[in-house]
Amino acid sequence: MDWDKLRIFHAVADAGSLTHAGEALHLSQSAVSRQIRALEESLNTTLFHRHARGLILTEQGELLFDATRAMAKRLDSATARIRDSEEEVFGELRVTTTIGFGSLWLAPRLFKLYERFPDLKIDLMLEERVLDLPMREADVAIRMKEPSQADLIRKRLMSVRMRCYASPAYLQEHGRPEQIEDISGHRLICQNPSAAQVAAGAGLVAQLLSQDVRSLLTVNNYFGVLQGVISNLGIGVLPDYLIEDFPLLERVLPDIESNEVPVFIAFPEELRHSKRIAAFRDFVQEEVIAHRRRIRDRGEESSNSTT
Secondary structure (H helix, E strand, C coil): CCHHHHHHHHHHHHHCCHHHHHHHHCCCHHHHHHHHHHHHHHHCCCCEEEECCEEEECHHHHHHHHHHHHHHHHHHHHHHHHHCCCCCCCEEEEEEECHHHHHHHHHHHHHHHHHHCCCEEEEEEECCCCCCCCCCCCCEEEECCCCCCCCEEEEEEEEECEEEEECHHHHHHHCCCCCHHHHHHCEEEEECCCCCCCHHHHHHHHHHHCCCCCEEEEECCHHHHHHHHHCCCCEEEEEHHHHHCCCCCEEEEEEEECCCEEEEEEEEHHHCCCHHHHHHHHHHHHHHHHHHHHHHHHHHHHHHHCC
C-alpha cells in the first residue's frame, strides 16, 4: 500500500475536509482529491461519504483511520525517542493526571522543572478519564491507583487521604464540629457522589452525607471544592496534599478521613530511555520527597509548640 496515499488519507480523515487537509499538507485540493480517489480504487472501496458540509468516513474508512491513527502514534513515539538527546532535555512531554492533583499540586511546582530544562514543552492534560498510555494518548501519567496494564513502567510516589477542612473565618462564624453527627449543622462542600473520583473519596463523602446534611455544595473536581472552602462557604472534603500550599486551612473532625489512596507515576515501556520522561520522573520524585519532609517538619513543630 502506498504510504504517501495513507498519509494524505489520514490528514483528510482527521480534518474532515479536503481543503483543510490540503492546507496542512501544502497540497492543492485537487491533488488531495486525486490521491484519495486513487487509494479508494486500489482498495476497491469507498472511504468517505461526500456531502455539502464536508466528509464523513464510511465503515471501511473508519477501519483504515483506526489503523493510520495507531501508526501515527507509533511514529510519534519513535520520533520522540530518536530526538531525545543524550545530554539535553527538550521537546514536547504530554502529562496526564487528575484535575485536582494537576492544578493544585503539580502545576504550581512546574516552574522548577522549567528552570532546569527551559526547552521542554509540557502539555498538561487534566481530566478524570484514564488516558491510554500504550496508545500514546499521553507520554506519562500520575494516577490515583496502580495502573493495571502490563506494558507500563510504574512507581509509587506517595499516599493521599481525603480529610475535612474549613477556613478560620468559617469556623469562627459557625463553630467547629466535634463529632461526625455535628456535620448536619454545617454546609458540606464535596465532589458529587456520582462524579468520577477515587473510591476512597467517594466513601468518605457517603459517610458524611449519611449524617442528614441539610446544606450542600457539590463540585465535579477538588479545585472547585477548595475555592468554596477558602471562600468561607463551608467544610470541604479535600486531599491532604493541599495543606502545605494552603496552611491557613484548618482540619476539622480529625478522626474522620478516607482510606489511603496510592499515587503512581507511569509511562510506556517503550519510553524507558526517554530523557524527557526521566527528567520529569526525577523532578516529581524529588518534589514528593521535599513535600513529605516539609509536612513532617511542620508536624514536629506543631507538636513541640503544644508541649
